[in-house]
Amino acid sequence: MSKYPEAMTIEPLSEHQWVIPTLVKWYRSEWEPYYGSEGPGDAKADLVSRCNRNAIPYGLVAIENNHVVATAALDIDVTTNLTPSVVGLLVGPEYRRRGVATALLRATEHHARELGYRRLYVSTTVLHSLLHRLGWRATGHVEFLNNERGSIYVREL
Ligand SMILES: CC(C)(COP(=O)(O)OP(=O)(O)OC[C@H]1O[C@@H](n2cnc3c(N)ncnc32)[C@H](O)[C@@H]1OP(=O)(O)O)[C@@H](O)C(=O)NCCC(=O)NCCS
Secondary structure (H helix, E strand, C coil): CCCCCEEEEEHHHHCCHHHHHHHHHHHHHHHHHHHCCCCCCCCHHHEEEEEECCCCCCEEEEECCCEEEEEEEEEECCCCCCCCCEEEEEEHHHHHHCCCHHHHHHHHHHHHHHCCCCCEEEEEEECHHHHHHHCCCCEEEECCCCCCCCEEEEEEC
């Protein structure tokens, strides 16, 4: 797998709050049942809540050439109630399949450890091979709002 571009950096969302409007658009279109106008979620409120500097909810963003490329956060997972979990992992549509999610997952692991956690969770329908490669272990099943079934993974830190 090629390394993500040199120009990309992963930084706290708290230092890049200017990206929130773009992330709100991405969240609403990617997770319409939850963040759309009929859904229970509030994308802007969730993102703003992740602007802590040394505590969860803790957001990260990938930035490249002054554009936001992707985001993820450490927070409680509202589907599984497990905490801390990697939530809201989203790579901008034009930046996919070049290792950005892999880099962001590694960064979330690093920051969870820095915050003193020894275990991290994620629930997903899509990231299976990537998570296995990074040393995560499947630990259960979950059903999402849209009735899709996914898996819960855990990473010992
Ligand atoms: C799922 C998602 C986060 C993946 O992001 P991504 O940056 O494309 O992920 P990566 O590039 O790190 O890895 C994805 C795949 O691309 C492959 N890949 C990575 N770099 C690559 C490259 N340079 N060329 C070709 N393929 C590459 C990886 O091997 C991986 O393949 P695999 O799934 O078969 O293992 C992204 O598609 C997304 O945001 N989707 C919508 C929201 C979503 O589903 N989020 C997950 C919630 S848990």
